[in-house]
Amino acid sequence: MIHETIVTTAACDGRPHIAPMGARYEGERIILAPFRPSVTLDNVIATRAAVLNFTIDVRIFAGCVTHCATDWPTVAASRVPSVRLAESLAHAELELDELRDDAERPVLVMKCVHRENHAPFAGFNRAQSAVVEGAILVSRLFMLPADKVDREMAYLQFAIDKTAGDNERTAWSWLVAAIARYRASLEDAAHQAAASAHH
Incomplete structure (x- = not known):
């Protein structure tokens, strides 16, 4: 089962990056598989961290893939060197556990080190x-x-x-x-x- 989420990462200089991405769960571990070239991939390799953001603001999904709006507000994550969406309903902070390299689509095996809920989920329309x-x-x-x-x-x-x-x-x-x-x-x-x- 793949969950559609917003993945936030930060470059070593703290610059945030926001990307819609499907996340797969393997037991306790979370699998991300970005296609190269990928800023998300580069940032995770550099910082060993990422954040899964759970949001019903679908403008973020559409804005990122169309480049119509990419500058959504972020705040520092609590436990990992990354950022999270300021307006998410919940987020999960991830650390890189294993990198399965591939020329086209590397696999990032992440472990969750922290979770927070920020607002109730009223259901999708x-x-x-x-x-x-x-x-x-x-x-x-x-x-x-x-x-x-x-x-x-x-x-x-x-x-x-x-x-x-x-x-x-x-x-x-x-x-x-x-x-x-x-x-x-x-x-x-x-x-x-x-x-x-x-x-």
């Missing part, structure tokens, strides 16, 4: 889940067929239309715009290739 699914699609545009993306976004749109609040609508608009930008850049590249082929 369907629009929040739809934004998280949409953010995963956007992060994989380069490897998914366009028609699959369109089908899934059309399906997720129902949940947005029926259950979204302002945060979810904002996050969804970022995702839709990011897909349009990605496709426009592909068309531009195709036009340029065609133009250079004629010369």
Whole structure:
């Protein structure tokens, strides 16, 4: 089972980095598997620390994958040399236990050394889940067929239309715009290739 979380890390100079990432649990240990190149990976190797943040503010998932909003407030973690989201419902502080290196997708085996709850979890609404699914699609545009993306976004749109609040609508608009930008850049590249082929 993979849980969609926000992983926060800090560089050696304290600069925070925020990334949506699936976390897998193996008994007491937590598995993170970022694709290279990855600031999260670099920071964990440098500091041996990361924080899992549990949040229902889905703008963070959408903002990070679309680069529309990446500067979310963070505060220092309690026990590890890292940061956590200031507004999370809960967080878990992790230390690197084992690194399984790989050219494409190394595996970081983390152990939890501290947990805190900050606010009650009222439950997800369907629009929040739809934004998280949409953010995963956007992060994989380069490897998914366009028609699959369109089908899934059309399906997720129902949940947005029926259950979204302002945060979810904002996050969804970022995702839709990011897909349009990605496709426009592909068309531009195709036009340029065609133009250079004629010369």
